[in-house]
Amino acid sequence: MKISRVEAIPYSIPYRKPLRFASGEVHAAEHVLVRVHTDDGVVGVADAPPRPFTYGETQGSVISVVEGIFAPAVVGLTLWERESMHGRLGRTVGNPAARSALDMAVWDALGRSVDQPVSTLLGGWTDRMRVSHMLGFDEPAAMVAEATRMREVHGITTFKVKVGRHPHQLDTAVVRALREGLGDDVELYVDGNRGWSASEAAQAMAEMADLGLLFAEELCPADDVLSRRWLVQQCPVPFIADESAVTPADVTREILGGSATAVSIKVARTGFTTSRRTHHLCEGLGLEVVMGNQIDGQLGSMCTVAFGSAFELTSRRAGELSNFLDMSDDLLTEPLEIRGGELVVRPGAGLGVEIDADKLEHYRQDR
Incomplete structure (x- = not known):
């Protein structure tokens, strides 16, 4: 070995x-x-x-x-x-x-x-996770149509909405259109990718206060230390640290410094070993955790569900597991399927997946 x-x-x-x-x-x-x-x-x-x-x-x-x-x-x-x-x-x-x-x-x-399955080696809490779908920038009608299709075809009822453009001209209108178009039986949360200032974020969150948002994620840059703390103090929903909290030390700094109240774990940037450290830290601090996505394909999504399903804390919320649906193809011999809004751990040893040699040969770039 x-x-x-x-x-x-x-x-x-x-x-x-x-x-x-x-x-x-x-x-x-x-x-x-x-x-x-x-x-x-x-x-x-x-x-x-x-x-x-x-x-x-x-x-x-x-x-x-x-x-x-x-x-x-x-x-x-x-x-x-x-x-x-x-x-x-x-x-x-x-x-x-x-x-x-x-x-x-x-x-x-x-x-x-x-x-043994990796999910069992990590913890083995459950064998599946609910799925959250990311909605990238588009016109409100197009984003509502995409979310509606995801609900009808895959049973997904949690949506992460990308914001960070023009908070009062477009972003808040998009989120409102999604709430009105999808109804109250879906979960919505917003991710600014650090695109707003703290004052813009505060006003936007006030405008969306009646929309029942689940979380707000990285609305403004982590480098804006004081203004970000000011924003988090008045944020009515848990504020997720994502890019600002890659390592356990980052999590400690952001949480104890008052710059966030929840954490996104992405195994694509912390693997299983460091992600487990971050999970235990969040569990000890009593933080909410979301399993994030780094624009993963099917292999990366299976890594995320293997880790997220292994622990009670990470399996409570829907994980960001559907970005592979936006890809025109993938490398796995047996494609992943989201059914009833869930993605299930593959049976078998390890991650339970195999790479299609012909597809890898077709798409690889070092030949």
């Missing part, structure tokens, strides 16, 4: 339509598939979705750090030596998606080696 080799394979799959939000626009899933090989023939897989406009990573940087720094640091370790691995990878700052994909691929390989 020793790690013998690590691969980093770039690939690109177009989206059916561009995904637009305050911090950027994405036209294709330009990800990196990370594969961890062991000396007894087991192969663990995970996905690294770079977000250059959020964390500074690109396909090229992920490949470079995985092949040049991370792989030499872990080759020769056993799959059980995850804390040693965590320490070695932690010597290199930044590179969250690259580090996380390697960590999750090791967990997948471990699960395959001992013939």
Whole structure:
């Protein structure tokens, strides 16, 4: 069960339509598939979705750090030596998606080696999660139509609404249109991706006070320290720290400093090992947690549901698990299906998924 080799394979799959939000626009899933090989023939897989406009990573940087720094640091370790691995990878700052994909691929390989699901190894609380769907920037009617289709086809009743453009001309109108078009039996929350100022956010939240919002996420930049604390003090719903709370230390700073009251955990940027640390911290502090999405494909979404379903706290709320529906294709041999508004953990060892070799060959970019 020793790690013998690590691969980093770039690939690109177009989206059916561009995904637009305050911090950027994405036209294709330009990800990196990370594969961890062991000396007894087991192969663990995970996905690294770079977000250059959020964390500074690109396909090229992920490949470079995985092949040049991370792989030499872990080759020769056993799959059980995850804390040693965590320490070695932690010597290199930044590179969250690259580090996380390697960590999750090791967990997948471990699960395959001992013939147990990763979700069981992590905690095994349940085998499924409710799904939240992200609605990117568009005209109000188009966003209502998309949400309606998601409810009718997939049974999804929780929606994360991207805001952060013009709070009084468009954003609040979109959220109001969604509430009026979908009714009171759906859950809505907003994510500003740091696009508003604190004063804009405060006025927008006041305008939407009658819409029954579930959360507000990263409405203004974390660097606006005092104004953000001022905003959170008057925010009528839990304020989620996302990009501002990547590590457990970040969570401690944001929560104790009064800059947030809830946390988004994204395994694509903290893997399973660090995400578990963050979960335990949030549980101890009594915080609400949402499982977030880093514009993941199906492999990344399965990683999220494997972790989120493993603990009571992370399975309470709908997780952001549906972004793969916006992709024109994917790499798994058996596509994921959202039914009745839920995504279920795959049976079988590890993550329970396999990569389609022909599709990988078609979409990979290093040939």
